[in-house]
Amino acid sequence: MKKQLLLAAFALVSATASAQFTIWEETFNNSTVSDWSLQDLDGNGSNWISRKNIQMGGNGEVIDGTKSILGSYHINLTNGSPLSGDENNWAVSPVIDLSFYTGSIKLIINAQTAIYDGTRDLLVYVGTSADPMVLQTGTPTALSLVRTTNDGEFFHDYEVDLSQFAGQTEVHFALVMNALVSVGIEVDQVRITATDLLGVAEVSATKFALKQNPVSDNLEFVSGTNDMTNATVYVYNASGILVKEARFSTDAIAVSHLQAGIYFAVVGNGNVTEKIKFIKK
Structure with a gap:
């Protein structure tokens, strides 16, 4: 399950910079990764897959564990026999918007090498493209996934610094399993954390503004463009949930029913799309 989360209270932003x-975050609990791009670049038919972590049954067969994970394996998942050839499997994340954030931004990956594997590297590429050919022009971070027992679960958190991508509207990361893995890699959860939200003025739109911010009862826009035919205003709360949708107008758009906190208004008409961060008093 994927979530786009923002901080729930303005006071918390100020007090805990x-x-x-x-x-x-992505927890893989719903067993679908349709918004990820999973690519078997070596072409051997083995790729990243959403499933339970693997265990071995009494007859050496592969059985399900308890964790919902994204895994990539170099073994036959029916009988546990090794596959031939090398692995080069890419799991490219959905687009992530970091335009509201600053400070220290971290990608935290809770992962393990699969049972009966050893300590292996998980390569992580980060960039502004979802194309592996473009991503791999950058330098990957090699996360050394430690396993000291043959069986059971050995998940740990591993970190990648994303601070250089603060303010970017489109960021992707890729999890890459290469030929050095003998059994597989399993990822239980990935999440991104930040230390700071950009200030209200820093994320204000260039073509739109609010007459007042903080806002009491109404959004009143000042528009710097005349081409707003069929424009729509989408208001998202601090959990990334759409709470208001209305046709764009420089007249008042009522938000008196919203609770106090931080919100984001996205204004767009297909040609122009801008974001305005505002505080509801």
């Missing part, structure tokens, strides 16, 4: 809060 050095604290880490989660802005995006």
